[in-house]
Amino acid sequence: MVCRTPSLERATRENAVNGHKDTGPDRSLAAELEESRRRWLESGIPIPEALLVTGSGLSLDLGEPAAGPWPFSDLFPFEVEAIEGHAVTAELVRTGNGRLVLYSRGRLHAYQGYTPAQVVYLVRLSALLGARSLVVTNAAGSLRADLPPGSIVAIADHINLTGLNPLRGRLPAAWGPQFPDLADAYDPGLRRRFADLGTQAGIPVGEGVYAGLLGPSFETPAEIRAYRTLGADLVGMSTVLEVIAARHMGLRALGFSLVTNMGVGLVDEAVDHQDVLRIGGRASGGVARLISDLFADEAFWNVESS
Numbered sequence: 001m002v003c004r005t006p007s008l009e010r011a012t013r014e015n016a017v018n019g020h021k022d023t024g025p026d027r028s029l030a031a032e033l034e035e036s037r038r039r040w041l042e043s044g045i046p047i048p049e050a051l052l053v054t055g056s057g058l059s060l061d062l063g064e065p066a067a068g069p070w071p072f073s074d075l076f077p078f079e080v081e082a083i084e085g086h087a088v089t090a091e092l093v094r095t096g097n098g099r100l101v102l103y104s105r106g107r108l109h110a111y112q113g114y115t116p117a118q119v120v121y122l123v124r125l126s127a128l129l130g131a132r133s134l135v136v137t138n139a140a141g142s143l144r145a146d147l148p149p150g151s152i153v154a155i156a157d158h159i160n161l162t163g164l165n166p167l168r169g170r171l172p173a174a175w176g177p178q179f180p181d182l183a184d185a186y187d188p189g190l191r192r193r194f195a196d197l198g199t200q201a202g203i204p205v206g207e208g209v210y211a212g213l214l215g216p217s218f219e220t221p222a223e224i225r226a227y228r229t230l231g232a233d234l235v236g237m238s239t240v241l242e243v244i245a246a247r248h249m250g251l252r253a254l255g256f257s258l259v260t261n262m263g264v265g266l267v268d269e270a271v272d273h274q275d276v277l278r279i280g281g282r283a284s285g286g287v288a289r290l291i292s293d294l295f296a297d298e299a300f301w302n303v304e305s306s
């Protein structure tokens with residue numbers, strides 16, 4: 001354990017003022033992350049080359065365990081609550097071709113009360129350790145009839161509708177520019193590779209724009225119509241903060257959604273969180289195949305950031 005705040009509630013309240021977690025006036029976010037990095041290096045745990053974050057209902061078998069799993073609460077200097085009885089964990093995995101991936105089974109969401117800095121803590125720690133790529137998956141509602149439940153959709157771009165941004169406040173200049181360019185935030189080369197791997201494996205991969213919402217309520221039908229007009233193909237409650245933080249620190253990002261339902265009002269059925277988890281679990285075979293093919297592909301590791 002590094003240093004815990006007494007309660008998430010308190011951290012959240014103070015975060016609203018400070019822009020990052022409550023650690024008292026003399027311990028900034030940068031100092032916290034530096035300490036997490038130092039502890040990682042001192043413990044002799046190898047450095048991950050990529051961070052993989054999988055969302056609702058997905059839990060993949062990616063290769064040989066190399067270290068961990070660690071509950072987030074052991075990795076982070078703030079309280080992390082179990083979700084539905086399961087601790088959120090990360091572990092270091094060695095892929096078949098010997099690459100080290102830090103695999104986060106689940107993530108923290110802003111709708112749970114975590115601050116943007118907490119939501120992206122592992123992204124930043126990975127970047128500071130030297131990782132070069134972020135791969136994220138999420139569960140999403142579809143706004144397009146040609147992307148029905150069960151579809152795998154590469155994220156081409158996003159619309160951040162959370163009202164949040166992890167770059168708000170004063171961050172160390174060494175982390176990246178204050179006003180990072182988010183054109184091609186979702187790396188075009190990696191997207192092409194991912195689509196090719198889908199074709200080779202016979203797994204159709206769509207492409208779409210992801211609207212990131214705060215949640216946790218699902219959308220109203222009017223909101224869904226509005227987001228469609230705005231240019232969104234998918235709606236979800238994660239990913240955008242992580243990708244902003246990753247791009248800020250120079251990581252390449254690849255994201256894809258697993259469509260678990262049609263957007264509210266587009267079909268007669270109600271959206272249900274249990275359905276989201278169930279369909280996420282059912283489509284996990286295709287996603288597991290695509291991710292392991294991606295990591296087995298030397299081109300993934302060698303492509304330069306665009």
Ligand code: HPA
Pocket residue numbers: 139140141142213218219235236237260261262263264271276
């Ligand atoms: N809306 C928002 N987030 C979601 C949805 C949805 O319909 N499905 C899965 N995550």
